Amino acid sequence: MAIVGAGQTAFGDFPEKGVKELFAEAYFEMLKSVDKGLDPAMIEAAYLGCLSAGGGFQLGQLAPLLLGYVGLPHVPAVRLENACASGGFALYAAVCAVASGHFKVVLAGGVEKMRDLSGQKGRYWLGVSGDTEYERLAGCTFAGIYALMANRYMFEYGLTRRQLSLVAVKNHRHAVANPKAQFRRAVTLEEAMEGPMVAHPLNIWDCSPTSDGAALVLICSAELAREFTDRPVYVAGFGAAGDYLALHDRADITKLRAARKAARAAYERAGLGPGDIDLAEVHDCFTIAELLAYEDLGFCEEGKAARLLEEGHTSFGGRLPVNVSGGLKAKGHPLGATGCGQACEIFAQLRGQAVEPSRQVPGAEIALSHNVGGSGGTATVFIYRGGS
Amino acid sequence: MAGRIIACATYVPFLRLTRAEYRKAWGRCAADISEKAVADFDEDAVTMAVEAGRQVLALVDAAGVRVLALASTTLPYAEKMAAGTVAAALGLPEKVTSVELGTSARAGTEALLSALALLGGEEATALVLAADCPAAGPGEDLDHALGAAACAFVLAAGSGGVEFEGAASRVTERLGERFVPRGAVRIRDVGVRTYTGEAYAATVGAVVRDLLERLGRRPGDYRYVVLPQFDGRQTASLGRRLGFTSEQMEAGLIFARVGDTGVCASLLGFCAVLEQASPGDRILVAGYGSGCGGQALSFVVREPVLRPPHGLHYWLERKRYIDYLHYLKLRLKEQLL
């Protein structure tokens, strides 16, 4: 399978655009990105990730609504929902559909409109994807759940408050060079350490924002790829897995078994290992999540994530830059759009098209994306190979 | 009506507000307290009743409870029994006979008498739960004393234990003493302190004298006397007028540390006494409500009650002080919801 087109809106705050307008913007950008052009009539199916459909106005049959808006009313389209991993699962479903041979050209994407909501309603939606009956009724949104993971990790491995903030500092620094990012502003370590508390030890700078945005990629079979572009990005490996939804049912809360299983499947399929990855877009919904991802993806040994970060290996210019887009933390996290947004970034990176040169990872050939649902109830991992 | 108390337990919420906080906020404290207990945001009469109930049910078999008497002026629903919630939380049999009392702070002693009556001579136990967290308008003097607490008693038929000897009861008509209009949640009164004091002394005094006369006793026959405590000075002064000494009163006086605990205003002191009473001791406990009714009960200790690991002293010492602003937020929480 190959990605031959990708488009995404900027992530952020767009009071003038709804779910449909955001989707259309990503769609038209995707069309433009197909080097040799795409006849939309070739699109055989669409898989779209979305959690709340703009605060719940269209929880049923969102996908046909969006496809109809861009003139494709008859394409079989479906909305997939796995909270923050909705986009990753849309991509996974699209890749599986093409891999099966049933379809040759499909859309995978996602959209989320979160900035229409008041803080209260926003937090309502941020608390519907854990084990609602227990985690939410304990008074937790995901910030609280990740805080429980962070505190346990700190207890077991001696991670410090400062090290958590270093993740935010790095990703905000990266986002400065990304025109699609919600926060194109660097933060100092002092700022990041002193933010207002959300769920101890996580402060506001440890948390990804609520965002509006949409992202789409065009997937086709490898044989067809050259009909669309001379620079396809191949999907070399893909994996998805699940776990007990509730944190309390998991034996070890400092690891995401879903991410580990998904990564293993993706590495195996690609015939590659963590050492082969030139850049990664990982699911840093909270700073702790990026550190857990380093370990879950095999970038370092257990308990060594902070060292990997502090030694600069995951910064732009390091040997394995992570979240050069700014990540969920600074690029933004429009839940359903996030997973395909990561693929959009990698599509640009592996084609040498990261718009601002200061963001382009030189010579990048192999990339990985990692998308997690909630606290790890679901996860997808993709490995991409540049085709030029 | 025979019967006995075989176990008791208390619960006092963790939060405390001191007299000093009142003085900081209002320039003075209208109540004769050093500090008072405050129910937390997520506590109410039901949760406090369960706290006390769980402790006594660790001492006796819940399956043997046939009667549940619940006393509170602050049950969370105006209509909907709280007994079901309490029974479900405590794992009591659904076949329990329940009563709920709460049109005045006298409901505490009413619950004891009702449970004894309902138990009859049956070979079973009755659970009496009293829990209250009364509130008045934060700007009113009346609110300064209002505290929170719960207590639980297990009663059984027959003799032994802390044996019930008899009771006296009266109703009177006094206008404007401590009332909550239907639909409201906050206590009011007419705010005339001497009038309040006179009503209290007259009503409680009368039932205590009735009881002594009925049983042919003199004040000196009692080792412990627990009068209802809505104000420290008032209670001490009535005790003296009735001929009781400070030695008889002292063990049951806890107002200054928890405030006015509504239906627990005498039962909490009664528990304090039960925790230290020895066989042979006689105890007089009185209840009082809204200017309009009083009760006095007499007990004799044959054998000490069963007590949970944590007595009243533990609950009084387990505390965290809050400032007046925090207290105000708790008092106004309905407006925050």
Place this chain on the structure above:
Amino acid sequence: MGAHISVPMYQRAVPQRYRLVGLRCRNCGRVNFPPKGVCRYCGVGADFEECRLSGRGTVHSWTLIAGAGAPPEFAAEAACKGSYPVVLVELDEGPRIIAQMVDPPEEGPRIGMRVEAVFRRIYEEEGVIRYGFKFRPMT
């Protein structure tokens, strides 16, 4: 705005919420709480007997939820308390469960702290008070 847990749905969990009724797997003997369709431990047992948990356990992890991290139905509580602690507790019978902590010590919760379940108001929706368990430090 609540979590859309309907009253009948809450009602069905009353044994768990009011008195911590768990399910003991007849295959492996371990206790599942909250209930599962298939035993979370042996992965095969689907036949259970009810058992009441002691409510005692040890803090496995903790956090303090500030207003910005509270779901809307807990916003007033967070506003009133400033923040509230949430603990992931490993119960003595084995299962872990998440709940709020009440009456925390001044220095806050810590991992390894012994706690016991208490009965408290959880939140209110449609005028119906939802009661359930929280944890309190043991002394």
